[in-house]
Amino acid sequence: MSIKTEQQAFEHFEAERVRVPDAENQQARRVQQEFRNALKEALGGRYADSFLAGSYRRKTQAVHLKDLDIIIVLSDPTGELRASASGTLALMKQAAFAYEPVTVATTKCRAVECELDGYTFWADLVPALDDGQGGYLLAYVDRKEGIDEWRPADPKGQTQACHDKNDQTDGAYVPVTRICKFWNASFVSSPDQKKPLPSYLVESILFDALTGPVTWPEAVLAFFEAAERHLANPQPSVLCPGNPDAYVDEQLDDDRRVAALAKVQAALVHARAAAAQTELGKALDEWAKVFGPSFPAPSTRPELLAAALRSRAATVVGAGASASPAGRRAPVVRSHGPARPSS
Amino acid sequence: MAPPALPPERAAAQWWTQPGAWEVRWQLEAESMRRDPTIAQLSLRVMRRMPDLVAYARRHGLQLWDLLAYSANAESADGRLRLVALFPGHPYTTDPEVLCLDGPRQSKHRNPPFDDGVFGKSALLCLYYRKDPDERRWLPEHGLLGLFDIARLHVANEYEWRRTRVWPGEDAPHGETPPARPDPALAVDPISPRNTVLHYQSPSPAATVPTREAA
Numbered sequence: 326m327s328i329k330t331e332q333q334a335f336e337h338f339e340a341e342r343v344r345v346p347d348a349e350n351q352q353a354r355r356v357q358q359e360f361r362n363a364l365k366e367a368l369g370g371r372y373a374d375s376f377l378a379g380s381y382r383r384k385t386q387a388v389h390l391k392d393l394d395i396i397i398v399l400s401d402p403t404g405e406l407r408a409s410a411s412g413t414l415a416l417m418k419q420a421a422f423a424y425e426p427v428t429v430a431t432t433k434c435r436a437v438e439c440e441l442d443g444y445t446f447w448a449d450l451v452p453a454l455d456d457g458q459g460g461y462l463l464a465y466v467d468r469k470e471g472i473d474e475w476r477p478a479d480p481k482g483q484t485q486a487c488h489d490k491n492d493q494t495d496g497a498y499v500p501v502t503r504i505c506k507f508w509n510a511s512f513v514s515s516p517d518q519k520k521p522l523p524s525y526l527v528e529s530i531l532f533d534a535l536t537g538p539v540t541w542p543e544a545v546l547a548f549f550e551a552a553e554r555h556l557a558n559p560q561p562s563v564l565c566p567g568n569p570d571a572y573v574d575e576q577l578d579d580d581r582r583v584a585a586l587a588k589v590q591a592a593l594v595h596a597r598a599a600a601a602q603t604e605l606g607k608a609l610d611e612w613a614k615v616f617g618p619s620f621p622a623p624s625t626r627p628e629l630l631a632a633a634l635r636s637r638a639a640t641v642v643g644a645g646a647s648a649s650p651a652g653r654r655a656p657v658v659r660s661h662g663p664a665r666p667s668s
Numbered sequence: 669m670a671p672p673a674l675p676p677e678r679a680a681a682q683w684w685t686q687p688g689a690w691e692v693r694w695q696l697e698a699e700s701m702r703r704d705p706t707i708a709q710l711s712l713r714v715m716r717r718m719p720d721l722v723a724y725a726r727r728h729g730l731q732l733w734d735l736l737a738y739s740a741n742a743e744s745a746d747g748r749l750r751l752v753a754l755f756p757g758h759p760y761t762t763d764p765e766v767l768c769l770d771g772p773r774q775s776k777h778r779n780p781p782f783d784d785g786v787f788g789k790s791a792l793l794c795l796y797y798r799k800d801p802d803e804r805r806w807l808p809e810h811g812l813l814g815l816f817d818i819a820r821l822h823v824a825n826e827y828e829w830r831r832t833r834v835w836p837g838e839d840a841p842h843g844e845t846p847p848a849r850p851d852p853a854l855a856v857d858p859i860s861p862r863n864t865v866l867h868y869q870s871p872s873p874a875a876t877v878p879t880r881e882a883a
Contacts, residue, residue: 617743645743646824655817658796664843
């Protein structure tokens with residue numbers, strides 16, 4: 326496609342490289358519905374309702390789905406469940422195996438994490454009780470600290486706040502959240518590794534940074550500016566979009582905060598340079614330094630890299646092949662393949 | 669009572685749990701992970717969520733916990749692709765395997781088993797011709813970084829091949845073919861040479877480490 330504006334480049338990048346593929350979303354839609362049906366049957370009278378929450382519900386996951394948060398509202402007329410959050414999590418774990426693809430179920434402090442055979446994402450079952458005042462109570466168990474209780478929560482509040490902000494920004498908030506998460510995830514390759522920023526902190530910083538309609542490049546710059554401001558402050562300062570009484574960065578330790586600040590500042594140099602550019606191509610090249618070779622820019626044109634590959638001049642910069650002579654040299658190999666069977 | 673002996677393929681895959689293997693792991697990991705902090709060893713929990721890896725283990729009669737596996741990203745024109753390097757045997761005797769878990773799977777240079785019976789459609793990259801001279805193959809002294817960088821260039825070649833049907837980099841004819849002419853000038857500097865202090869101090873001398881020539 327021919328790109329004439331920075332906004333078009335961001336839209337193309339988001340649609341083609343950042344957004345979770347349709348096939349994965351379709352799988353998830355089917356799995357969450359089947360799982361909820363199986364739980365309804367397994368829990369019988371204990372089952373009152375269920376709904377989706379978390380970043381899957383908010384549509385803010387990038388590249389791949391990691392997990393599906395399913396809130397299971399339980400009926401508790403005798404108060405038996407209210408008496409034991411850990412007992413309720415155990416009940417949920419037992420019920421999880423009613424859904425055939427579940428191979429492993431692990432009890433966490435708030436949820437039961439279910440691994441699903443043949444799927445790359447997992448499902449977190451979060452038990453909830455109606456608090457009788459229109460809100461919910463969620464289980465919280467920490468055996469080390471001796472905590473076994475129900476805590477008030479508003480899982481629908483985060484979803485509503487996300488939808489409202491997306492409307493307020495003319496539809497920029499959700500896709501730009503995905504773009505910022507794409508950047509945040511570029512520093513890790515395994516879910517066991519820590520990203521610079523916890524994912525929900527990325528959403529919350531952007532939530533705080535945007536107040537009205539905005540172009541996507543402006544929104545990304547605003548994210549990095551706000552992230553630098555918040556991370557430079559050793560005190561918690563990022564409010565939860567769904568609960569303005571809570572700070573999302575309260576648990577962010579100093580080492581992680583300082584390391585994240587350095588990465589944000591490195592990206593900010595290029596984001597500011599892009600904003601200051603009057604030539605489209607040069608601005609896009611600056612953005613490509615933030616987002617890598619899949620961002621559409623003159624420096625990431627396939628023809629440039631192909632020429633470098635042909636002449637053995639291609640190198641590796643960061644995690645991507647590059648035509649830049651300044652990158653790492655990889656061993657010069659001859660790609661190979663098996664003999665094609667004769668027909 | 670001694671535990672029952674493992675099947676040979678499982679015993680070979682568990683080389684990295686044996687005494688002395690940590691030096692080889694150090695050679696693979698230390699400098700590579702310092703230069704590219706996105707490289708990670710895969711835990712069992714993460715491997716279970718990778719259907720291609722589960723299928724690989726089943727095909728080879730292995731349990732996932734037998735495998736030494738690492739992940740890294742390839743940022744490419746096809747987007748962010750997850751690469752997984754597997755060491756199904758000691759890297760001085762057995763070539764590693766690299767899988768690309770994402771993106772289009774049809775390629776000029778991928779190994780079987782093929783998806784849907786389509787030749788070249790799989791997750792398993794065929795990175796280099798294993799009979800080529802040392803300077804044209806991955807060696808343990810290139811570390812994980814060298815292996816993942818070869819794979820990053822490979823997927824860049826694949827993107828261009830899908831776009832134009834021309835493989836821009838060098839490739840060898842499919843199947844059995846004469847090795848490339850030796851050209852020591854092509855060798856890249858190792859990032860983790862074997863003659864380190866660590867190996868010198870090793871209780872099992874480096875000379876006892878099996879070599880490719882001996883294999």
